[in-house]
Amino acid sequence: MGFATDAIHAGQEPDPSTGAVAVPIYQSSTYVQEELGKHKGYEYSRTGNPTRAALERNMAVLEGGKAALAFASGMAATNAVMTLLKSGDHVVCSEGAYGGTPRLFNSILKNFGLDFTYVDTTNPANLINAIQPNTRMVFVESPTNPLMKITDLSAISAITRSRGLSLVVDNTFLSPFFQKPISLGADIVVHSTTKYLNGHSDGVGGVAVLAQEEDAARLKFIQNAAGAILGPFDSWLVLRGIKTLAVRMKQHETNAIAIAKYLVGQPKVKKVNYPGLEDHPQHALASRQMTGFGGMMSFDTGSLENARRFLNRVKLCSLGESLGGVETLICHPATMTHAYFSEEERQRLGISQGLVRLSVGIEDADDIVTDLEMGLSAIPG
Numbered sequence: 001m002g003f004a005t006d007a008i009h010a011g012q013e014p015d016p017s018t019g020a021v022a023v024p025i026y027q028s029s030t031y032v033q034e035e036l037g038k039h040k041g042y043e044y045s046r047t048g049n050p051t052r053a054a055l056e057r058n059m060a061v062l063e064g065g066k067a068a069l070a071f072a073s074g075m076a077a078t079n080a081v082m083t084l085l086k087s088g089d090h091v092v093c094s095e096g097a098y099g100g101t102p103r104l105f106n107s108i109l110k111n112f113g114l115d116f117t118y119v120d121t122t123n124p125a126n127l128i129n130a131i132q133p134n135t136r137m138v139f140v141e142s143p144t145n146p147l148m149k150i151t152d153l154s155a156i157s158a159i160t161r162s163r164g165l166s167l168v169v170d171n172t173f174l175s176p177f178f179q180k181p182i183s184l185g186a187d188i189v190v191h192s193t194t195k196y197l198n199g200h201s202d203g204v205g206g207v208a209v210l211a212q213e214e215d216a217a218r219l220k221f222i223q224n225a226a227g228a229i230l231g232p233f234d235s236w237l238v239l240r241g242i243k244t245l246a247v248r249m250k251q252h253e254t255n256a257i258a259i260a261k262y263l264v265g266q267p268k269v270k271k272v273n274y275p276g277l278e279d280h281p282q283h284a285l286a287s288r289q290m291t292g293f294g295g296m297m298s299f300d301t302g303s304l305e306n307a308r309r310f311l312n313r314v315k316l317c318s319l320g321e322s323l324g325g326v327e328t329l330i331c332h333p334a335t336m337t338h339a340y341f342s343e344e345e346r347q348r349l350g351i352s353q354g355l356v357r358l359s360v361g362i363e364d365a366d367d368i369v370t371d372l373e374m375g376l377s378a379i380p381g
């Protein structure tokens with residue numbers, strides 16, 4: 001089946017007892033057992049819930065994995081995946097990953113004996129140099145946030161495969177509609193479903209998709225044992241969101257291309273970071289590895305003062321963290337998503353004070369452009 005068909009149908013057969021087309025919200029903590037040791041596959045909703053199970057089957061199909069497990073947030077999914085490791089293990093992580101990821105690694109998991117090295121994975125040689133005898137896992141995010149740098153996932157997985165390391169890819173920025181990391185050699189894919197998968201900015205959730213049966217069994221054990229599950233109502237919201245993922249992603253991209261082209265032509269905009277632009281340093285790689293360029297971009301207004309003027313003037317573009325919703329969201333990485341980093345570290349990463357990140361929504365592109373035009377008019381020429 002094609003992607004759009006799977007998005008709507010995989011794991012979501014009409015309810016056998018009523019014929020309901022939409023998967024019901026099984027808001028139940030427990031399940032009556034017919035007799036001792038005999039039940040219908042569900043015992044207790046931390047262990048398994050039919051609504052969550054439908055989402056998990058759906059995501060396994062969309063990412064091409066053996067199984068998927070849904071968690072209370074994207075960070076809960078990443079945290080659960082990291083507990084596949086044990087004290088003394090070393091992880092190499094993409095520099096420029098979502099800010100919450102190094103925060104979890106450095107401020108919490110380090111205390112439990114895991115060790116982390118951050119490298120620019122856009123150059124695979126940096127990964128090779130960072131591998132230690134105790135390295136067990138490589139955690140990659142592509143494209144990176146907010147500079148939209150692309151890591152060659154096939155080149156990275158060739159390295160991890162040959163050394164027996166597990167490759168985890170955070171695919172939140174593109175969704176499986178535009179990128180399928182497992183087909184490029186990843187072992188585990190994580191998502192914040194809060195973003196494109198749910199797509200409507202009305203729920204927080206996460207999912208991990210496993211390519212290997214052993215990882216799937218172990219993570220299922222961890223999900224039940226540690227318990228950071230996604231609730232039935234939130235699972236239902238994500239399932240509902242995914243039904244329109246294909247049409248939404250196409251429109252996000254169409255709008256993003258139009259807006260990137262508009263911004264490139266503006267003298268007050270210093271630089272536009274969007275992989276769909278031909279002058280993006282990894283445009284060729286992006287075209288090869290992704291089936292579309294997505295709806296995320298960032299651009300430089302030149303200074304903190306200019307960014308402030310711009311952000312205070314726009315109206316339709318809502319100032320806020322998060323991304324991937326139907327509405328256009330705009331944010332200032334230096335003071336919002338990347339406030340956790342020191343100014344020195346931000347400069348090293350290339351996150352300037354004037355940088356603005358845009359999650360292009362699916363409103364009429366003309367209206368978004370008009371709003372950006374208003375914002376730019378607040379910057380002295």
Ligand SMILES: *Cc1c(COP(=O)(O)O)cnc(C)c1O
Nearest residue numbers: 073074075098170172192194205
């Ligand atoms: C938002 C986000 C996360 C964290 O997900 P939550 O659902 O907020 O916990 C992880 N990775 C990326 C790329 C994100 O954008």
